[in-house]
Amino acid sequence: MHRRLAIALLGLLGWAFSAAAEAGLRCDGRLVQLGDRQYDVLSLCGEPDYQTPLYASAHPYLLVPQVEEWQYNFGPHRFIRILRFQxxxxxxxxxxxxxxxxxxxxxxxxxxxxxxxxxxxLLGRCGEPDHRELRSEQYLFDHRRHPPISVAVPVEDWYYEFGPGQFYRVVRLVDGQVVAVDTGRRR
Known part of the structure; x- marks a missing residue:
């Protein structure tokens, strides 16, 4: 019985530490927390290694949150941290x-x-693409008090070449993540 209780307590303690780790970030010993302004994060952590605008309002009378994602690369011995701002x-x-x-x-x-x-x-493993294309796709944003509205979401296609006789690849990025990889023509 005591063994089960000890295992349960260890599991609960591990969960609490992982939840605390996700709620904050340390940049050179300084704490960044949920609710901080973008300017505060910039002053504590510096410029992000990559910034992605996720979506913005396409309707002139309704305020849709402006959402942006920042990604920080702290080197090979630490994890990449992804911060979302609204x-x-x-x-x-x-x-x-x-x-x-x-x-x-x-x-x-x-x-x-x-x-x-x-x-x-993707940049760390494969480097810069040979070509980029940016466009926006329309999605419905379901607001609680109003009917759904159309929101423009940025979509990027990155093209990677692999040499003569090889098929090129098209990597589709939405919200700062790879959502699809398509095979192009043989070169």
Whole structure:
């Protein structure tokens, strides 16, 4: 009986520490917390390694939250941190994979390109794309007090070449994440 209680307490303690880790971030020993302004985060952590605008209002009379995501690469021995801001305030802190020293110099193998990678993980593994295309797609934003409205969401397509005789890949990014990888023509 005591053993089960000890295991349950250890599990609860681990959950509490992981929840606390997600609620804050340390930049050079200084704490960034949910609710902080973008300016405060900039002054504590510096410029993010990558910024992604997620969506903005497409309706002139309704206020849709302005949402932006910042990604910080703290090096190969620490995790990438992904911060989401809504209307200029920090609303979410997530943890990505391990960071990296510098963007990749050599082209990654095509199988490295997969769904779920963050933009900064993609850059760290595969480097800059050979070509980028930016467009917006319309999605319905369901506001509680009003009928749904159309919201423009930025979508990026990144093109990676793998040499003569190889198929190129098109990596689709939405909300700072890889959502699809398509195969193009053979070069």
């Amino acid at each position: 209307d200029g305030r920090l609303t979410q802190i997530r943890t990505g994979g391990y960071g990296y020293h510098a963007p990749a110099r050599e082209r990654c193998p095509p199988q490295t390109l997969r769904r779920g990678l963050s933009v900064i993980e």
